[in-house]
Amino acid sequence: MTQRVSSATFLAIDVSPVSIVRTETGLSKSFIDQILRRPLTAPLSLPRLDNAVIKLNFRPAAVAAAALAAILALSGCGGSSSATSSPAENPYGLIEPGTIRVASLGDSKPYTFTDAQGNFTGFDVELFKDVAHRAGVDKVVFTGQDFSGLLSAVANGQFDVGVAAIGITDKRKETVDFSSGYLAGYLTVITTKNSGIKDVDGLNGKRLGVVQGTLQEAYAVRNFTSASLVRFPDNNTAIAAVNSGSVDAHFLDYEAAKAYQEQYGLISAADIPSFDAPAGFAIAKDKPAFKEALDKGLAAAMEDGTWKKLYQKWFPGSPMPEQYLPKAEQTATPTPAPTASK
Numbered sequence: 001m002t003q004r005v006s007s008a009t010f011l012a013i014d015v016s017p018v019s020i021v022r023t024e025t026g027l028s029k030s031f032i033d034q035i036l037r038r039p040l041t042a043p044l045s046l047p048r049l050d051n052a053v054i055k056l057n058f059r060p061a062a063v064a065a066a067a068l069a070a071i072l073a074l075s076g077c078g079g080s081s082s083a084t085s086s087p088a089e090n091p092y093g094l095i096e097p098g099t100i101r102v103a104s105l106g107d108s109k110p111y112t113f114t115d116a117q118g119n120f121t122g123f124d125v126e127l128f129k130d131v132a133h134r135a136g137v138d139k140v141v142f143t144g145q146d147f148s149g150l151l152s153a154v155a156n157g158q159f160d161v162g163v164a165a166i167g168i169t170d171k172r173k174e175t176v177d178f179s180s181g182y183l184a185g186y187l188t189v190i191t192t193k194n195s196g197i198k199d200v201d202g203l204n205g206k207r208l209g210v211v212q213g214t215l216q217e218a219y220a221v222r223n224f225t226s227a228s229l230v231r232f233p234d235n236n237t238a239i240a241a242v243n244s245g246s247v248d249a250h251f252l253d254y255e256a257a258k259a260y261q262e263q264y265g266l267i268s269a270a271d272i273p274s275f276d277a278p279a280g281f282a283i284a285k286d287k288p289a290f291k292e293a294l295d296k297g298l299a300a301a302m303e304d305g306t307w308k309k310l311y312q313k314w315f316p317g318s319p320m321p322e323q324y325l326p327k328a329e330q331t332a333t334p335t336p337a338p339t340a341s342k
């Protein structure tokens, strides 16, 4: 997908006094004159100046800057290039056509994390790249965020998608759309070997870490009312606090908990099912074509065994949720149709 197809069109303006010296944009001089004189905030419908490059010979600078800002804003030339590209060039409405910008996490191993070279990898990362490829996009750029800011960053257009084991909930659907689900598992409390915490009752009166904005935080607020919650921006900070003893336990996703247990000799005190909130890719609400392409890619990755291969690679030994396996491998018998009453 290319960003710009035709050669640039030039518009030169001398704004002292405000007058148009030359226009090749197809807009009449009087129309542009009108733009330059009107309040910058008033609405106006203007033909889009796709591919236009605007040159100003400005005197004084402030007037010129204001005039340029007005024209760029009105013509859709100044912002992200998606505003100027046609649906054919940018069918998914991406911030930059041909590139998917992903908001993610650098410390949620093995879901999403950065390796020794600083590259994003993990189950969610590899699955997303595979799905993006099926949707025709191979350029996928991951950026680490705090979890708490991730969904709003997607919603306000800083990223095309959020990928970070993000559980689909009705509450979150108020902010973003989600692809179909691709992972369902547990939320886990981990602690040190000698904390004495053996189950959820053991959390009474203890300091429990949660990452801000997570389902763990919401669950703990509702259910661990006798624990003191300590909110962290990310898992690494929370685990450092567990290791230093400033909190007694941390509540996070099952597989990430497992990785930290192996790394620091921590133990699991409780696993809480979160199957009602399977993880999905978070997408801004106004991108139905993008969502459709991701859903189609996900379904194909599940049906041809790619999902299963990635699951076994990143979560070895973990129980496999059957609903994402190829249909032929799903053993669960469907609920029988209701029979006539006795």
Ligand code: SNW
Residues within 6 Å of the ligand: 105, 108, 147, 164, 165, 166, 167, 168, 183, 184, 185, 186, 187, 211, 213, 214, 215, 216, 253, 254, 274, 275, 276, 277, 278, 279
């Ligand atoms: O709800 C689970 C889902 O069932 C699966 O186990 C993957 O994790 C979840 O989506 C929960 N994840 C948390 C959340 O959505 C934390 C995400 C994170 O720390 N990256 O809030």
